[in-house]
Amino acid sequence: MRPVSNAPKHDIDEAGIEVHPPKTWAAGIPGVAVSLARGVEQMGAARTVKTLRLLNQRDGFDCPGCAWPEPREAHGEHRKLAEFCENGAKAVAEEATKRRVGPAFFAEHPVAELAGKTDYWLGQQGRLTHPMVLREGGTHYEPITWDDAFGLIAERLNSLSTPDEAIFYTSGRTSNEAAFAYQLLVRSFGTNNLPDCSNMCHESSGAALSSTTGIGKGSVSLADIHQSDLIVVVGQNPGTNHPRMLSALEEAKKNGAKVIAVNPLPEAGLMRFKNPQNVRGVVGKGSPLADEFAQIRLGGDLALFQAIGHLLLAWEEAAPGTVVDKEFLDGSTHGYAEYAAALKDLDWKAVDEATGLHREQIVRIARMIAESERTVYCWAMGLTQHKHAVPTIKEVANVALLRGMIGKPGAGLCPVRGHSNVQGDRTMGVWEKMPESFMDSLDAEFSITVPRRHGWDTVDSIRAMRDGTGKVFFAMGGNFASATPDSDLTAQALRACDLTVQVSTKLNRSHVVPGRTALILPTLGRTERDVQTGGQQFVTVEDSMSAVHMSRGRLAPASDCLLSEVAIVCRLARRLLGEEHAVPWRDFESDYDRIRDRIARVVPGCHDYNARVREPDGFVLPHAPRDSRQFTGTKTGKATFTTNELEYPPVPSGRLLLQTLRSHDQYNTTIYGLSDRYRGVEDGRRVVFVNPDDLTELGFGDGELVDLVSEWDGAQRRAERFRVVAYPTARGCAAAYFPEANALVPLDSVASVSNTPASKSIVVRLTAPH
Numbered sequence: 001m002r003p004v005s006n007a008p009k010h011d012i013d014e015a016g017i018e019v020h021p022p023k024t025w026a027a028g029i030p031g032v033a034v035s036l037a038r039g040v041e042q043m044g045a046a047r048t049v050k051t052l053r054l055l056n057q058r059d060g061f062d063c064p065g066c067a068w069p070e071p072r073e074a075h076g077e078h079r080k081l082a083e084f085c086e087n088g089a090k091a092v093a094e095e096a097t098k099r100r101v102g103p104a105f106f107a108e109h110p111v112a113e114l115a116g117k118t119d120y121w122l123g124q125q126g127r128l129t130h131p132m133v134l135r136e137g138g139t140h141y142e143p144i145t146w147d148d149a150f151g152l153i154a155e156r157l158n159s160l161s162t163p164d165e166a167i168f169y170t171s172g173r174t175s176n177e178a179a180f181a182y183q184l185l186v187r188s189f190g191t192n193n194l195p196d197c198s199n200m201c202h203e204s205s206g207a208a209l210s211s212t213t214g215i216g217k218g219s220v221s222l223a224d225i226h227q228s229d230l231i232v233v234v235g236q237n238p239g240t241n242h243p244r245m246l247s248a249l250e251e252a253k254k255n256g257a258k259v260i261a262v263n264p265l266p267e268a269g270l271m272r273f274k275n276p277q278n279v280r281g282v283v284g285k286g287s288p289l290a291d292e293f294a295q296i297r298l299g300g301d302l303a304l305f306q307a308i309g310h311l312l313l314a315w316e317e318a319a320p321g322t323v324v325d326k327e328f329l330d331g332s333t334h335g336y337a338e339y340a341a342a343l344k345d346l347d348w349k350a351v352d353e354a355t356g357l358h359r360e361q362i363v364r365i366a367r368m369i370a371e372s373e374r375t376v377y378c379w380a381m382g383l384t385q386h387k388h389a390v391p392t393i394k395e396v397a398n399v400a401l402l403r404g405m406i407g408k409p410g411a412g413l414c415p416v417r418g419h420s421n422v423q424g425d426r427t428m429g430v431w432e433k434m435p436e437s438f439m440d441s442l443d444a445e446f447s448i449t450v451p452r453r454h455g456w457d458t459v460d461s462i463r464a465m466r467d468g469t470g471k472v473f474f475a476m477g478g479n480f481a482s483a484t485p486d487s488d489l490t491a492q493a494l495r496a497c498d499l500t501v502q503v504s505t506k507l508n509r510s511h512v513v514p515g516r517t518a519l520i521l522p523t524l525g526r527t528e529r530d531v532q533t534g535g536q537q538f539v540t541v542e543d544s545m546s547a548v549h550m551s552r553g554r555l556a557p558a559s560d561c562l563l564s565e566v567a568i569v570c571r572l573a574r575r576l577l578g579e580e581h582a583v584p585w586r587d588f589e590s591d592y593d594r595i596r597d598r599i600a601r602v603v604p605g606c607h608d609y610n611a612r613v614r615e616p617d618g619f620v621l622p623h624a625p626r627d628s629r630q631f632t633g634t635k636t637g638k639a640t641f642t643t644n645e646l647e648y649p650p651v652p653s654g655r656l657l658l659q660t661l662r663s664h665d666q667y668n669t670t671i672y673g674l675s676d677r678y679r680g681v682e683d684g685r686r687v688v689f690v691n692p693d694d695l696t697e698l699g700f701g702d703g704e705l706v707d708l709v710s711e712w713d714g715a716q717r718r719a720e721r722f723r724v725v726a727y728p729t730a731r732g733c734a735a736a737y738f739p740e741a742n743a744l745v746p747l748d749s750v751a752s753v754s755n756t757p758a759s760k761s762i763v764v765r766l767t768a769p770h
Contacts, residue, residue, distance in 0.1 A: 011121045012674065017684030017723050019703070022266070025286055026239035026246060026678060027086070028274030035089035038672065042097040047555070051092050051527055054554055056083040058616055062541045062551035064173055064526045065091035065667050067417045068244045069543040072617045075223040080277055085243035090665075090672040094506065095525040096555055099126025101507050106132055106141040115512040119482055119739060120671035120685070122507045128522035129559035136516045146563065146571070149519055154576040156472055156499045156517075163190030163451075165471045167461045170196040170430045171478030172419025173526070175539035175551070177595045178565035179421070179428040180603075181588055182476055185573045187429075187439075188448055188583060192455030193470075194432050197478055197668075198422050199458035200485075203754040204384035205415035206426075208393035212640050213406060213413070214633025217423065219626040220376055220412035221545050226251045227410035230372035233290075234262040234301055234396070235382020235760075239269015239678060240664045242380075242416055246273040250287045258372075260365055261290040263382060264298050264659070264730040265689070268678040292365060296355050298657045298733045299386050299649040299761045303354035304362065305395035306646055309339075310346040311366040312402050323370050325404030332629055333401055335641035342643040354648035356730055374410030375403065380418070382659070385760040389751040391644035401639055407629035417544035419668060420526075424542030427603060427621065432457050441602045447582050458484060459755050462747060465493035473515065474501040476565060477523075479508040482669040482738075485745035485757040486717070503568055505558075508669070509739070524564045528553040532567065534591030539566075540613050542621070548606075549618030566592060649761040651732050656694060658708070659760040660738035660745065669739050676737075681725065688766070689727035689735040698766060702726035706766040708736065710744035719743045721769050734764065 039048030054060025056070050057079060065088045071077030084092075105125065111134060114122065131149045132141040144152075157166055168186045170179065186194055198206070206216030213219065225231065225248045238245040249259060250273050261270040270293070274286030296304060316323035329336050352359070369375060377396050383389060397413060405411040417423050429438060432455035442450050456464055462484060464470030473480075473494060484490045490513075494500055497515035504511070505525045511518070524530055530537040530553060538552040563571070570589035573581065587594045593610050600609035605621040612619040624630040631639045651657050662668075663676035663685065674683050681687055688708060690700075700706060701724070708719045719741055729735060736744075738759065749758045 011118050012684060014684045014686050014721070017687065018682040019725055020680035020682070022680045022727070023268040023678045025272035025274055026269035027243065027276055028286065029276060030677065031086040032276045035086045038090050039093045042093040042099070044098060047096060048093070051096050051555065052082070052084065052089060055088060055092055059552070061526045061553050062420055062549070063088040063091060064095055064420055066242045067420050067423060067544040068242045069222050069545045069547055071222060072547065074617065075221065077222065082277060087240070087243055087667055091667055092527060094123065094670060094672060096527045097126055100129050100558065101126045102129040103132070103143045110139045111141065111512055111514065112139065119509050119669060120674065122509060122512070123671055125507050127506055127558040128504055128520060130561045131522060132520040134514050134518040141520065144519070149521060150572050150575040152519065153474070153499070153501060153572060157189065157576055160471060164193060164455070165469060166191060167193045167195065167456060167464065167470045167473045169461070169473065169475040169478065169480055170194065170425055171476065172197045172422025172425060173477050174421060174425055174565055175541060176421065176424045176428050176548070176599065177539050177592045178476070178569060179425040179430050180599050181566055181569045181595055183429040184442065184446070184583060185569050187442065187450035188573070188577055188581065190451055192432050192451055192453060193461065194430050194455055195458040195461045196422070196425055196430050197419060197483060198426055199755065200483060200757055201381055201418055202384055202415050202422070203756045204389035204751050205393055207754045208390045208397065209413065209415070210633065212394055212397040212634070212642060213625045214631045215623060215625060217546055217623060218412065218414045218544065219406055219623060220414045222248060224410050224412055225376055226255060228252055228257050228374045228376045229410065230258050230260065230368060230375040232260045232262070232369070232375065232377045233270060234377070234379045236378060236380035236416055237263070237267040237269065237661070239267055240662055241418065243269065245416065246289070247275060249273065249289050250275055253287055253289065258291040258368060259289050260292045260294065260368060262294045262296050262301065262304065264296060264733045265735060266293065266295065266728055292361070292368065294357055294361060294365060295730050296357060297730045298659055299388070300355035301383055302388055302392040302395050302644065303351045303646055303648055304357070305392070305399050306343060307346060307351045307362050308366045308369060309395065309399050309402060310343045311363060312370055312399070313340050313343055315370060324402050328404035332631065332639055333641060334636040334638040339398060339641035339643055347646060350646050354646070356732070369399065369403065374408065375400070375405045376410070376412055376414055378414040378416050380416045382760060385751070385756055385758055386649065387749070387751055387758050387761065388647035389756060390753040391642070391647065394642045394644055398641055401641060406625050406639060407627070412626060421541040423544055423546070424548070427542055428599070438602070445598060445602050457755055459747060459750055459757065462490050462493050465497055468496065471498045473497045473499070475510065476503050479510050479669040481510040481513045482508065482742070485742055485759065486747040487739065487743040489747055503565060521568055522559065522562050523568060524553070524557055524562050526551060526553055527555045528557045529555065530564045532590050537564070537592045539592065540596070540618070546621040546623055547618055548613060548621060550613055566595070651763065654698065655711070655763050655765050656690065656734040657732055658710070658734045658736060658741070658744065658762040658764045660741045661735050663737050679727070684723070685737050685740055686722045687725045687736065688722045689725050689729055691729050691731050691733070692726040694731060695724065695726055700724055700766055705769050707769050708741065708744055708764050709767055710746070710762050710764050712746040712749050712763065715746070717744050717746065724766070
C-alpha cells in the first residue's frame, strides 16, 4: 500500500525559519483552530469529530499524549465536552491518520535514504501496516510474516550465551496489561534488563521521594490542586507539555490560590491562560496565572529551596510555633534537627550565584510559602535532569515537610509525569530493579523462578550495546534512538546489535538506525478497536496521580496485519518459552480480564482489579503518605528530612548552560509540526534561544547561524547550524529543542543516584559554523 498522496514529500527547509515575538498567553481560539486543522489534515473531518468526541471520556480512550488526570465524580468534578488539549488532539491526529507506510513504501526507500530524513519527515509518512524485516547486509526492509518474525526473535534470543545479553525497552504509552505481560515474559526468559522512558525523565523524582516519603509517586489528586492556597510550579512548562494543567491552575486561581512559577524561560502558559471553553478565554483577556515569576538560572533550584528552608527556620526561631508544623514534625518526621542545623548558616553568596535571583524575591516567595495553609509543589524535567537532581527534589520535599504539606487536602508533592502510562508501566513491574516482594509474588502466582539480579537501565543499556555485551534490543514502543542522549554514540550502539526489534505504530528514527538484522512490528494504537478471540478488549492506564481507568479504542485498525501489544507479547512468549510454559499466554491474549485477574493478585493495591476498573472513574491506588500520613516505606517509618550539599552547575567564562526542551508542536520525540507559536518560532527547529545580553557579550547577533559545541570531561560534541534567537531567558542560560540537541548530551553526564541523563545542564559554546 502506497502512502496517501497528502503525505509530505519534502523535508524541512531550515533556511525558512521565521521568528516573531514570544506570546504572553496560551491556548485561546488559536489552540482550537490548530487542533481542528491538524485533525482534518491527518484524519478527515468525520474521523476528527469521531475521535475527539471520545478522547479522555469514560466510554472512550485515554489520550496517547500526557498523563494529566481527568476529573473524578467522587470529588464532585465533571468532565467537559472537550476533555482534551491542543497537543492531545495532535497526538490523536498522528495516530489516527489516514496516511500509510506499507511494503511499497519500504521498497521505494532504502534505509540509507530514510536515515537522512528528519524525525519530522519520518513521522509524517503515516501508520505502519505490515511486519517488516531488514536482513543482514540488506538495503531495504522487506515484508515478513508474523510467525516468521516471532521465530526469528526466539531463535536469536535462545542463541544468546545468557539472557542478560538481551535488552527489553518500554515506552510510557504501553497499557497496564501489555506492561504486566511484557515484564513477565522478560523475567520468565531470565533477565531484569527492563529499561524504560522513566529512566530518562522522572527517575530522579522516584529516587528522591522514595527516600523522603517512602513512595516514589506524587501525593496529590486533581481535587488537591483545585483546593490549594498556593501552587509552586518549578522547572515545568504546562502550556506545552501538560496543557490541561492550565485548566486546573485556572480553577485553583478562581478559588483564591496563588501561583509561583520558577523557570529560566518565561513560559506563556504560566503567564496567562485563555481557556477556549469559557467566554473569558474566547473574547476576554483570559486568566492571569503566575503571581510570582522567579527567573532562575538553570540548576539553581536546590539553592533556592535551601534558602527558603533557611528563612522558614529563621522565622520559626524568631517566633516559635508560627511557621513550622510542630505536631507533624514531632509525630511523623525524622531528621529535623540535623536538617535545621545544616541550614543554620547558609552561603548566601552561593545562593545568589546559583539562582541569579534578587534576595528580595526569594524572601517574598518564602513568605508566601510560610503563610499558605495548603501548598502543592509541582515539577517536571527542569528539576529531574541535572547531576544534582535527586538532592534538589529532596530539598523541595524538605520545605513541604516543614509546613506539614503531605497528607492533607489541598497540599502535597506533584511530579508531573509526561507520557500517558509511564507511571502505570512502573506499577506493573517494568523496572530493572523491582523490589524482592514483587518478585516473590510473581514466583508464587505463576510457579516460576524469576531472576533477582538487577538489570540495566537506559544509560547502562546503551553502554552495554556499545561494549558488545548487549546483543539483542527489543523496544515495546517509543523511539529509543531519538529519546536518548549522545545521539551518535547511541546510534552506533544500536547498529552494533545482532538484532533490533521495534514495536511501533509509526515510522521513526529507531527504524533507520537498525542492528545487523532489524524487525518492525506494527501494533494497534490507543484509538483502535482491539478484538481478540474472547471478544472486543479494553486496556487500562494509570495517570500521574495514581488513578487507574479504562481505555477502549473505537476506530477500525489501520491495517488487517496489526497485532495488539498484548498479542505480540503473548505470541512471542509462546514461541520463545514453549506452549507448556507455566504462564497461560494463550488465555492472556484471548481475554485481557485474565491478565487483570493476575495483576490483582500480584500488584499491591490492585485487588478486585476487574471490578473496580469498570467503575465510572476506575479506582485510585493506595498512597499511605497521602491517605493517612503513614510513611512505612522509609527506613525509619517516618517522613525523612535530608541534608544535602549546596550544588549548582558552574558556567565557565565564554560558555552557556544549555537545556534541551520541546517545541509547542511536539510531544516527546514525536514532531507534530514546525510551529512553536508561544516562543515565536515558525517553520524550523534548529534554533538556540540565548539572552540578548549574552549574545552581545559573546559577539554573536540575533539570526546568526552557529554550531553548538558541548564540553564535558575533556571531550567535545557538536550540533551544527543552529539559528540564534535572542530570547528573554535567564542570563548565562540557553535552550534548544530535542532530539536535535541530544547529540550534545554526554552519555556519562548523569544525575547522581538516578542515572538520568543531565539534559538540562549542558556546558556549551557557540562557534561559527563548520
